[in-house]
Amino acid sequence: MxxxxxxxxxxxxxxxxxxxxxxxxxxxxxxELIQLRRDRVTFATMILIPLIQLLLFGYAIxxxxxxxxxxxxxxxxxxxxxxxxxxxxxxxxxxxEAQATTEAEVDALMLSGRVQFAVQIPAHxxxxxxxxxxxxxxxxxxxxxxxxxxxxxxxxxxxxxxxFSRDLLGPAANLAGKPGPFELRVxxxxxxxxxxxxNIVPGLMGVILTLTMLIYTALSVTREIERGTMESLxxxxxRPTEIMLGKIAPYALVGGVQMxxxxxxxxxxxxxxxxxxxxxxxxxxMLFIVANLSVGYTFSTVAxxxxxxxxxxxxxxLPNILLSGFMFPFRGMPLWAQAIGEVIPLTHxxxxxxxxxxxxxTASDLQSDMLAIAAFTLAAxxxxxxxxxxxxx
Amino acid sequence: xxxxxxxxxxxxxxxAPDVVIDVEGLSKSFGSRTVVRDLTMQVRRGxxxxxxxxxxxxxxxxxxxxxxxxxxxxxxxxxxGYDILTQSAEIKRHVGYMTQRFSLYADLTIRENLEFVxxxxxxxxxxxxxxxxxxxxxxxxxxDQLAGELSGGWKQRLALGACILPSxxxxxxxxxxxxxxxxxxxxxxxxxxxxxxxxxxxxVSTHYxxxxxxxxxxxxxxxxxxLTHGTVxxxxxxxxxxTWTVTGPDLAELGEKLKKTPGVDMVATFGAALHVxxxxxxxxxxxxxPYRQDGARTWxxxxxxxxxxxxxxxxxxxxxxx
Numbered sequence: 165m166x167x168x169x170x171x172x173x174x175x176x177x178x179x180x181x182x183x184x185x186x187x188x189x190x191x192x193x194x195x196e197l198i199q200l201r202r203d204r205v206t207f208a209t210m211i212l213i214p215l216i217q218l219l220l221f222g223y224a225i226x227x228x229x230x231x232x233x234x235x236x237x238x239x240x241x242x243x244x245x246x247x248x249x250x251x252x253x254x255x256x257x258x259x260x261e262a263q264a265t266t267e268a269e270v271d272a273l274m275l276s277g278r279v280q281f282a283v284q285i286p287a288h289x290x291x292x293x294x295x296x297x298x299x300x301x302x303x304x305x306x307x308x309x310x311x312x313x314x315x316x317x318x319x320x321x322x323x324x325x326x327x328f329s330r331d332l333l334g335p336a337a338n339l340a341g342k343p344g345p346f347e348l349r350v351x352x353x354x355x356x357x358x359x360x361x362x363n364i365v366p367g368l369m370g371v372i373l374t375l376t377m378l379i380y381t382a383l384s385v386t387r388e389i390e391r392g393t394m395e396s397l398x399x400x401x402x403r404p405t406e407i408m409l410g411k412i413a414p415y416a417l418v419g420g421v422q423m424x425x426x427x428x429x430x431x432x433x434x435x436x437x438x439x440x441x442x443x444x445x446x447x448x449x450m451l452f453i454v455a456n457l458s459v460g461y462t463f464s465t466v467a468x469x470x471x472x473x474x475x476x477x478x479x480x481x482l483p484n485i486l487l488s489g490f491m492f493p494f495r496g497m498p499l500w501a502q503a504i505g506e507v508i509p510l511t512h513x514x515x516x517x518x519x520x521x522x523x524x525x526t527a528s529d530l531q532s533d534m535l536a537i538a539a540f541t542l543a544a545x546x547x548x549x550x551x552x553x554x555x556x557x
Numbered sequence: 558x559x560x561x562x563x564x565x566x567x568x569x570x571x572x573a574p575d576v577v578i579d580v581e582g583l584s585k586s587f588g589s590r591t592v593v594r595d596l597t598m599q600v601r602r603g604x605x606x607x608x609x610x611x612x613x614x615x616x617x618x619x620x621x622x623x624x625x626x627x628x629x630x631x632x633x634x635x636x637x638g639y640d641i642l643t644q645s646a647e648i649k650r651h652v653g654y655m656t657q658r659f660s661l662y663a664d665l666t667i668r669e670n671l672e673f674v675x676x677x678x679x680x681x682x683x684x685x686x687x688x689x690x691x692x693x694x695x696x697x698x699x700x701d702q703l704a705g706e707l708s709g710g711w712k713q714r715l716a717l718g719a720c721i722l723p724s725x726x727x728x729x730x731x732x733x734x735x736x737x738x739x740x741x742x743x744x745x746x747x748x749x750x751x752x753x754x755x756x757x758x759x760x761v762s763t764h765y766x767x768x769x770x771x772x773x774x775x776x777x778x779x780x781x782x783x784l785t786h787g788t789v790x791x792x793x794x795x796x797x798x799x800t801w802t803v804t805g806p807d808l809a810e811l812g813e814k815l816k817k818t819p820g821v822d823m824v825a826t827f828g829a830a831l832h833v834x835x836x837x838x839x840x841x842x843x844x845x846x847p848y849r850q851d852g853a854r855t856w857x858x859x860x861x862x863x864x865x866x867x868x869x870x871x872x873x874x875x876x877x878x879x
Contacts, residue, residue, distance in 0.1 A: 167756060168602070168726065168756065171724060171726060172637070172651060172726060174724075175650050175651055175678075175723065175724065175725075176650065178678070178679040178680065178681070179650045179678060179679045183679075184679040187676055187677075187679050188676070188677050188679070190676060191672075191673050191676030191677045191683075192677075194672075194673070194676070195662065195665065195669070195673045198664075198665055198669055199662065199664050199665065202664050202665075203664065391663065392656070392658045392659070392660045393660050393661065393662055394660075395626065395656045395658075395660050396654070396656055396660035396661060398626055399624050399625075399626060399649060399652070399654040399656075400649060400674070400677045400678070401646065401649040401650045401677070401678065402677050555625070555626055555627055555628055556621060556626050556627055557627055557628055
């Protein structure tokens with residue numbers, strides 16, 4: 165055998181097989197880890213993005229706001245009308261901002277956004293209450309922000325039941341025990357779930373992980389192309405799958421760190437418990453992290469520049485926020501929107517994370533969501549490997 | 558293929574393929590622009606094969622097709638015995654490709670870059686391999702410096718070091734010495750010759766004539782066409798140029814006149830002398846006769862240089878191209 169043949173065989177021997185594939189994956193993993201550590205901005209964002217977002221959203225998002233600006237249109241000067249307004253003020257939800265004299269004035273106030281609520285007490289309201297005719301009391305809520313007004317509306321309904329207990333005396337006293345001396349007509353459906361911070365923090369974990377994971381890998385391939393290092397990489401005996409897994413793995417670790425930060429801060433600052441199994445939560449969160457890393461990586465193989473990859477990421481991020489059930493109750497969306505939502509990993513992750521943290525759900529409760537995320541990940545990775553351009557053509 | 562070369566190509570045991578690169582009719586277009594047209598070439602093992610031609614002539618595209626980074630539109634061939642169309646994964650295991658633009662990771666140190674390469678090629682001890690390579694390159698003091706912070710010459714040394722680390726059988730070097738100072742260039746070529754002596758085949762593209770003359774064989778490619786190939790002596794002989802060297806006053810003015818004279822194919826100024834060449838000796842002699850008679854300058858028949866040949870070739874191909 166010649167030197168040439170021997171050398172060729174030696175190289176063949178050490179570049180074939182599963183061990184060699186693992187070695188190439190490892191090479192990429194180490195390389196990415198070093199690059200990640202050296203990129204100070206990225207490194208800082210890993211910790212800062214989850215922290216800042218959590219604090220901002222955790223404290224800033226209040227789905228049960230008080231002191232909402234309210235307008236009143238009083239067309240009846242009975243003690244009932246005055247008691248009702250006093251009770252509204254006492255509930256803390258309403259702040260009387262304006263006294264309207266016509267319906268047109270109410271409309272203008274609502275339209276300009278100066279008030280979020282308007283209460284109309286119709287003419288002969290007091291008289292009709294006493295006659296037991298259950299007159300309608302009209303409450304108009306600004307439906308553009310349904311979540312914000314939900315709490316106020318339910319407070320109003322509680323108020324309606326017993327507001328007149330002091331006024332209904334004498335011959336009208338028999339009305340006090342009835343289902344309600346008047347009918348509260350609310351022009352809007354209200355939000356039945358009544359969200360709180362308890363619900364926001366687990367959801368935020370999903371949103372933060374989606375955003376950061378997506379962006380990190382979305383840039384990974386396009387960056388190599390733009391810096392010219394792809395030409396070298398492609399001339400080496402490394403396969404698309406090895407490159408992909410090698411690039412995803414370091415960020416999965418980053419995702420794990422982010423998850424730990426969010427859970428700790430959520431516990432310390434917002435008293436969000438983890439009722440279910442923490443091991444289950446961590447492993448399903450890792451699955452979710454890998455799912456988002458795969459999407460980002462897929463964008464990276466499809467895009468030709470880093471800018472394009474960023475745009476694709478934001479395009480994907482939007483339905484994540486809107487259709488996953490993070491921002492609006494999932495069941496409140498129309499069916500077509502729910503169908504889109506079912507494709508998004510965040511939708512399933514929200515069920516998982518809220519289930520485990522708040523309801524103590526177990527693996528068997530969450531089976532279908534787990535499978536959905538796993539299937540999504542596999543599909544994204546397949547697209548990425550197929551789309552990965554192994555030549556410069 | 559022939560013999561005469563600056564240093565003899567090393568002889569090898571029989572059995573192994575003697576021709577390392579063997580391609581036929583390679584063509585490649587990007588959109589409507591044909592970058593390489595019907596290229597046929599053979600490179601024997603252990604040779605340093607120079608690839609010359611003006612910018613944008615298709616050198617880089619050809620090299621990329623050889624190592625599987627680009628797919629030819631048509632044509633066929635082998636590289637190290639592997640089919641360039643279907644076996645590029647095999648080719649990549651045995652080829653070291655040094656890109657024209659520095660393409661190692663600027664945000665990794667020298668050591669980290671070399672360890673990455675060692676791991677990708679499955680070397681048994683990546684750290685040791687990197688350490689040895691650093692010592693061989695004389696980069697011990699800079700081992701932990703970021704590759705992006707190195708000067709041009711050091712970057713090029715590092716890139717070459719990374720290429721040869723996995724002990725390839727074929728090196729493809731795309732303008733490795735562009736923008737590198739003469740001393741570093743000379744060291745680089747000494748290294749290349751050392752590697753060729755050990756049996757490595759090297760295909761190197763360059764613009765420099767002195768580098769072309771250090772190659773065992775050369776090929777000249779212009780605007781997608783391979784115009785000539787062989788040893789330097791063969792290329793010169795094959796061009797069949799008659800050359801005269803003129804010295805004396807007002808050479809620039811003479812040069813302008815000669816360029817327009819039929820029978821004169823090439824005029825080029827070299828310092829205080831003018832090289833005048835033609836492919837037909839008799840016609841050339843007739844063309845210059847009037848100028849020789851005025852006796853103002855000294856005319857002397859001369860051997861054409863490689864540069865004369867290339868300038869002539871470039872002029873001709875441009876004519877065809879335009």
